[in-house]
Amino acid sequence: MRVLPPFRAEGLRVTFKAKIKPRAPRDRMYFDSNQRVHIDLRAAPQNYEANDDLIRFLSRGLRIPQDNIDIAWGLKIREKLIRITGYPPGYVTDRLMALTLKK
Numbered sequence: 001m002r003v004l005p006p007f008r009a010e011g012l013r014v015t016f017k018a019k020i021k022p023r024a025p026r027d028r029m030y031f032d033s034n035q036r037v038h039i040d041l042r043a044a045p046q047n048y049e050a051n052d053d054l055i056r057f058l059s060r061g062l063r064i065p066q067d068n069i070d071i072a073w074g075l076k077i078r079e080k081l082i083r084i085t086g087y088p089p090g091y092v093t094d095r096l097m098a099l100t101l102k103k
Helices: 046-062 089-101
Strands: 006-012 012-023 027-032 039-042 068-074 078-083
Touching: 006 089, 012 089, 027 089, 046 068, 046 078, 046 089
Parallel strands: 012 039
Antiparallel strands: 006 012, 012 078, 027 039, 068 078
């Protein structure tokens, strides 16, 4: 199992940084030209709605419970460190890559 940047694996934990864009026309995840993760969300940034929507979006896309997804850093800013626990890194990174390929 090989985990490519920008994802980091440690045991049953995968972490990655993502730039979040609230109030986007649709929910989606993609890489920019420098292989940084970007996630567009329809939710507004008020009252942590975008954070909640981010966790729901990743939970649906990864097919894992929301309790296994945590925003480790950046609750109040657009740059976030996301931590996913309890699943093999290969499964998580494969599902994350599949999310970036959906149009």
